[in-house]
Amino acid sequence: MSKTIEFYFDFGSPTAYLAFFRLRQLADQYGAEIDYRPVSLGGLFKATGNNSPVTVPAKGRYMMNHDLPRFSQRYGVPLRPNPFFPINTLPLMRGAIAAQKLACFDDYADAVFRAIWQDQKNMGDLQVIHAVLDASDLPTPELLSGAQEPEIKAALIDATEAAVERGLFGAPTMFIDEQMYFGQDRLDFIEQQLADG
Numbered sequence: 001m002s003k004t005i006e007f008y009f010d011f012g013s014p015t016a017y018l019a020f021f022r023l024r025q026l027a028d029q030y031g032a033e034i035d036y037r038p039v040s041l042g043g044l045f046k047a048t049g050n051n052s053p054v055t056v057p058a059k060g061r062y063m064m065n066h067d068l069p070r071f072s073q074r075y076g077v078p079l080r081p082n083p084f085f086p087i088n089t090l091p092l093m094r095g096a097i098a099a100q101k102l103a104c105f106d107d108y109a110d111a112v113f114r115a116i117w118q119d120q121k122n123m124g125d126l127q128v129i130h131a132v133l134d135a136s137d138l139p140t141p142e143l144l145s146g147a148q149e150p151e152i153k154a155a156l157i158d159a160t161e162a163a164v165e166r167g168l169f170g171a172p173t174m175f176i177d178e179q180m181y182f183g184q185d186r187l188d189f190i191e192q193q194l195a196d197g
Contacts, residue, residue: 003194004033006175008163010041011096011109012089014068014079017117019172019184020109021077026187030194036105038096041089041171043160048169052086071184084122090156091147092123097155098146104138111136 007023009016027034045051054060064081072079092112099108115121115132122128126144133140146152163173167180174181176193 002031002033003176004035005190006035006037008037008039008168008171008173010039010089010171011092011112011116011123012041012085012087013171014064014081014085014117015184016172017113018068018071018075018077018079019174019187020113022075022184022187023174023190025075026191026194030191032194036096036100036109037163038093038100038156038159039163039168039171040093040156040160043157044164044168044170047161047164050169054086067185078118080118080120082116082120084120084124087116087122087124089123091126092129094147094152094156095129095143097152097159098143098149099138101146101152102139102142104143107136108133108138108143111138 005023005027007019009020011017023034026032041052052060053063068079095112096105096109099105111132112123115128116123121132123132130140130144133143168182170182172182172184174186174190176190179193181187181189
């Protein structure tokens with residue numbers, strides 16, 4: 001019986017980007033399923049009193065210049081720091097929920113993560129978002145209009161609040177067999193559980 005990995009993420013996190021592609025590798029290798037859970041990282045931070053690691057300048061430099069490149073190389077997943085970071089990803093996260101409803105989530109998430117963390121695009125700019133989605137043959141008008149719908153906005157708020165109630169304080173966060181793991185540097189534990197069956 002295949003296992004399911006619940007993956008809470010926000011596109012604005014470079015560690016969520018690495019986790020997104022590494023989890024795909026693990027899912028393919030072990031026949032696991034990934035349950036994608038879009039949340040607002042800003043909402044998680046606000047609710048829990050947490051902050052981005054880059055708010056500590058020395059820690060931010062270490063992460064971006066040393067730690068994340070090491071994991072990028074280990075996973076074989078290219079990572080290029082985005083000059084527009086931090087990006088307001090709220091419209092993108094609403095778009096993720098719209099993409100789930102439109103059954104194009106995998107392609108949408110792939111396009112957005114790559115645009116930010118490989119192609120260094122300013123995905124806080126609506127024209128850039130439009131161009132990226134069009135280039136990926138996604139239903140751009142439906143995604144952009146869907147992201148503005150009150151029910152989609154409410155769904156992201158509800159998902160974020162439910163995540164906080166579950167114990168989340170940041171992203172990426174994963175659950176497997178009801179065990180919680182925070183951070184892409186904990187994916188070895190996920191792999192071990194998948195290997196153990």
